[in-house]
Amino acid sequence: MTAIPTSQEKLASAAAPINLRRRVRPHEVLIQGILFFSGAVSILTTIGIVYELGKEAFLFFKQVSLLEFFGGVKWQPQIAEFGVWPLVTATLVTTTIAMLIAVPLGLMVAIYLSEYATPRARNLLKPILEVLAGIPTVVYGYFALTFMTPILRSIFGQDIVDVYNTASAGIVMGILILPLISSMSEDALSAVPRAMREAAYGLGATRLETAVKIVVPSALSGIAAAVILGISRGIGETMIVALAAGAGPNFTFNPFEGAETLTGHIVRISGGDLSYNSIDYNSIFALGLLLFLMTLSLNILSGMVVRRFREKYE
Amino acid sequence: MTQPLTQSSSTPANAEFQPNLQLRHRNSRIWRKVFQISTIVGLISLTLLLFNITNTAFGYVAYQYRLDPASLALDGVSLEDMDQAQLISVLSQNISANALKGLERDKPLLQRSEAELRSLISQRITRPKVLGVWNLFDSLTRKAEIEAEALAIDPEARLEFKSWLTRDFITSPQDADPLWTGVWYAINGSLWTILITILVAFPLGVAAAIYLEEYASDSWVQRIIQTNINNLAGVPSIIYGILGLALFVRVLEPLTSGAIFGLSDATTANGRTILSAGLTLALLVLPVIIINAQEAIRAVPGSLRHASFGLGATRWQTVWHHVLPNALPGILTGAILAISRAIGETAPLVVVGASTYLTFNPNGPFSKFTTLPIQIYQWTSRPQDEFRSAAGAAILVLLILLLSLNAVAILLRNRYSRRLP
Numbered sequence: 204m205t206a207i208p209t210s211q212e213k214l215a216s217a218a219a220p221i222n223l224r225r226r227v228r229p230h231e232v233l234i235q236g237i238l239f240f241s242g243a244v245s246i247l248t249t250i251g252i253v254y255e256l257g258k259e260a261f262l263f264f265k266q267v268s269l270l271e272f273f274g275g276v277k278w279q280p281q282i283a284e285f286g287v288w289p290l291v292t293a294t295l296v297t298t299t300i301a302m303l304i305a306v307p308l309g310l311m312v313a314i315y316l317s318e319y320a321t322p323r324a325r326n327l328l329k330p331i332l333e334v335l336a337g338i339p340t341v342v343y344g345y346f347a348l349t350f351m352t353p354i355l356r357s358i359f360g361q362d363i364v365d366v367y368n369t370a371s372a373g374i375v376m377g378i379l380i381l382p383l384i385s386s387m388s389e390d391a392l393s394a395v396p397r398a399m400r401e402a403a404y405g406l407g408a409t410r411l412e413t414a415v416k417i418v419v420p421s422a423l424s425g426i427a428a429a430v431i432l433g434i435s436r437g438i439g440e441t442m443i444v445a446l447a448a449g450a451g452p453n454f455t456f457n458p459f460e461g462a463e464t465l466t467g468h469i470v471r472i473s474g475g476d477l478s479y480n481s482i483d484y485n486s487i488f489a490l491g492l493l494l495f496l497m498t499l500s501l502n503i504l505s506g507m508v509v510r511r512f513r514e515k516y517e
Numbered sequence: 518m519t520q521p522l523t524q525s526s527s528t529p530a531n532a533e534f535q536p537n538l539q540l541r542h543r544n545s546r547i548w549r550k551v552f553q554i555s556t557i558v559g560l561i562s563l564t565l566l567l568f569n570i571t572n573t574a575f576g577y578v579a580y581q582y583r584l585d586p587a588s589l590a591l592d593g594v595s596l597e598d599m600d601q602a603q604l605i606s607v608l609s610q611n612i613s614a615n616a617l618k619g620l621e622r623d624k625p626l627l628q629r630s631e632a633e634l635r636s637l638i639s640q641r642i643t644r645p646k647v648l649g650v651w652n653l654f655d656s657l658t659r660k661a662e663i664e665a666e667a668l669a670i671d672p673e674a675r676l677e678f679k680s681w682l683t684r685d686f687i688t689s690p691q692d693a694d695p696l697w698t699g700v701w702y703a704i705n706g707s708l709w710t711i712l713i714t715i716l717v718a719f720p721l722g723v724a725a726a727i728y729l730e731e732y733a734s735d736s737w738v739q740r741i742i743q744t745n746i747n748n749l750a751g752v753p754s755i756i757y758g759i760l761g762l763a764l765f766v767r768v769l770e771p772l773t774s775g776a777i778f779g780l781s782d783a784t785t786a787n788g789r790t791i792l793s794a795g796l797t798l799a800l801l802v803l804p805v806i807i808i809n810a811q812e813a814i815r816a817v818p819g820s821l822r823h824a825s826f827g828l829g830a831t832r833w834q835t836v837w838h839h840v841l842p843n844a845l846p847g848i849l850t851g852a853i854l855a856i857s858r859a860i861g862e863t864a865p866l867v868v869v870g871a872s873t874y875l876t877f878n879p880n881g882p883f884s885k886f887t888t889l890p891i892q893i894y895q896w897t898s899r900p901q902d903e904f905r906s907a908a909g910a911a912i913l914v915l916l917i918l919l920l921s922l923n924a925v926a927i928l929l930r931n932r933y934s935r936r937l938p
Binding site: 228230231234235237238239241242243244245246248249251252255256259307308311312314315316318319320328331332334335337338339340341342343344345346348349350378381382385409410411412415432435436438439440441442445446466469470473474479487488491494495498499502503506 | 807
């Protein structure tokens with residue numbers, strides 16, 4: 204408002220040709236600067252993650268060779284054994300079990316919601332599944348330990364199933380990931396145009412044939428992206444495995460034995476007062492870097508699948 | 518539909534088609550049931566989850582008293598029926614004068630309610646010890662067997678039905694004894710942490726969303742930031758914990774421990790404070806808030822902006838007076854959902870360094886902290902059943918907190934969502 208010319212000179216100059224150049228408004232520039240900075244915070248976060256993980260992991264790999272890290276099958280910091288495989292296999296076992304539960308169930312729920320359910324049922328069911336997705340993961344961990352483990356132990360026998368085991372953690376993780384897969388897949392299925400379904404019905408296809416042979420293939424890129432994101436979520440999931448999967452690295456593929464995952468190990472050893480510059484402190488950054496690279500590549504892959512294979516409908 | 522086909526079923530092609538059609542329809546029906554059942558399985562798992570928590574948070578407990586409560590009866594009046602004066606006289610008769618003075622100093626006995634006095638008597642005089650815990654389902658269905666089991670543990674065991682979620686549980690600090698432990702410090706810690714998270718993440722997130730949607734449309738800067746935000750949203754929460762440990766706890770220790778404000782004292786543990794926790798969670802929810810806010814801003818029709826520009830408003834005036842008010846319900850809903858995710862977060866806070874045992878109420882950003890989910894994690898990881906029950910009660914508190922937050926989100930959305938033409 205102060206920019207309005209008030210003095211005599213400025214009034215006199217009004218006779219001159221109007222200045223059409225964009226006026227510089229300092230506070231607008233300032234605001235834009237603040238907004239840009241806010242946007243840049245996310246970039247800084249990424250840089251921070253990569254820098255910190257990289258720096259400490261570098262210190263770790265100065266003491267432990269890459270060959271030992273990726274070649275060893277024993278992770279015992281007390282006796283300086285740093286083979287990452289026991290942690291990785293435990294992560295793979297829990298994630299695989301979780302996906303065996305979440306993918307078929309999640310996909311079927313998505314097909315039911317998008318192809319079969321009445322609008323009323325859908326409006327009732329979708330929020331309930333969202334509630335399932337909003338429950339904190341520590342609650343799922345509690346559920347795994349106090350409900351799923353006793354059930355598994357009573358089915359398969361006390362001496363076969365350990366108190367802490369990857370099967371229980373994996374199954375409950377599957378329940379956690381189910382809403383993610385079902386809601387993303389349902390979005391993909393609903394995006395398939397109605398005309399395609401009607402064409403299938405017109406040719407005499409049954410509802411199942413339309414759903415499985417027409418709609419699902421058309422939405423495959425979205426479904427694949429959901430599955431990949433689900434895997435990434437499972438790898439990064441922490442509290443369920445920290446509570447139910449066991450507290451000790453164990454190189455095994457037996458789902459009824461306890462085994463510590465990457466995330467579980469990070470949580471356990473950082474739970475106490477960890478002193479800086481110790482090999483334990485550095486090791487959580489090395490494990491974190493591995494975890495970050497695994498999930499990041501899966502997330503990028505998921506995005507690529509959507510972009511590359513998406514069927515476009517006019 | 519099958520009518521015309523049956524009429525001409527004499528041809529060989531139809532003879533093959535007819536049973537095939539029935540098969541196809543049968544398959545269709547079977548799979549429909551399968552799909553339906555999977556959905557029901559999803560619902561059942563939610564029900565089981567909630568059932569399991571309620572199941573452990575209530576039920577019979579077998580106690581062994583150090584002093585039989587019946588022996589405290591005064592003039593035939595049992596402990597349950599006593600009024601305040603009688604309870605105080607029981608207290609003064611049974612504990613040492615020094616201990617009584619200490620209690621009087623904390624809060625005068627005459628000002629304490631009967632319930633408070635009763636729990637005092639229980640903690641100081643009768644001192645029950647938990648011998649066994651049973652869940653709600655068993656407590657309701659097989660009471661006789663539980664009584665027998667309790668007697669088998671100890672012939673003098675007293676069986677009482679206990680709700681682990683009580684008012685005392687909510688208002689008591691942490692205690693080493695599961696009977697007297699509570700979540701008051703944890704609730705305070707959660708609220709302080711979340712307050713900092715909101716103060717940092719909400720303005721930053723909304724500002725970033727405004728920048729991306731209103732200022733930097735379709736430039737390479739915008740594309741980089743956008744891709745980056747989408748990727749950040751998929752980074753596991755524990756990685757943020759590691760970042761928080763390295764950045765806020767270690768590098769920014771003078772700031773997060775309050776040392777540069779001269780606020781540091783012996784109780785603040787080298788940067789493992791509420792401020793560090795809140796900032797870590799802020800970074801964690803920032804991408805979610807940005808993505809949600811972007812969607813809300815994108816939903817504001819372009820004509821509104823054009824009208825504002827047409828009247829000579831600057832870009833910021835347009836954003837502030839027209840875009841933001843219209844996008845606000847959406848932004849708030851998204852932000853509340855993101856915040857409720859932050860409240861339930863556990864892993865990053867363990868890494869950042871939540872205290873395992875807190876002896877004072879978290880009272881500011883530079884205090885050591887614990888939060889509700891951390892408390893649940895610690896109690897769950899103990900082997901004793903009574904701590905599991907306490908964890909169950911704490912989960913109920915957490916879920917009630919989250920549910921009320923979500924209800925607020927829905928109310929806000931309904932209240933402020935103006936239908937735009």
